[in-house]
Amino acid sequence: MVFIALTIYTMQRLNLSLPTIVTNYANDLLYLPLVLGAIEFIIRQLKKDSSFGLPLGFVIFLAISYSIYFEYYLPKVDARYTSDCIDVILYFVGGIAYFFIGNKRKHTVLEEEF
DSSP, X not given: OHHHHHHHHHHHHTTOOOOHHIIXXXXXXXXXXXXXXXHHHHHHHHHTOTTOOOOHHXXXXXXXXXXXXXXXXXXXXXXXXXXXXXXHHHHHHHHHHIIIIITHHHHHHHHHHO
């Protein structure tokens, strides 16, 4: 996922042509999984607990927070930003996908404990 994000970023910086859907929406879809993965990695290292996983409530809270900040607040204070409802949906899709796919190790641990 990091490779995909870096490839898109590099191509945009080099002004290479990308499909409109990639240019407009890929970053919004990948953003939360990358942030959640980084947060989870740091917490696992600090706690020395490889089975730690972020709770669904935190994932939803972060998706709501990013939606408010990037799609409501920033467009009001900076003309560079625009509000887009599809971006909000993509934040949630990316976050939920991370929770159920990227956070699989934690679910396995929880299932074994219960």
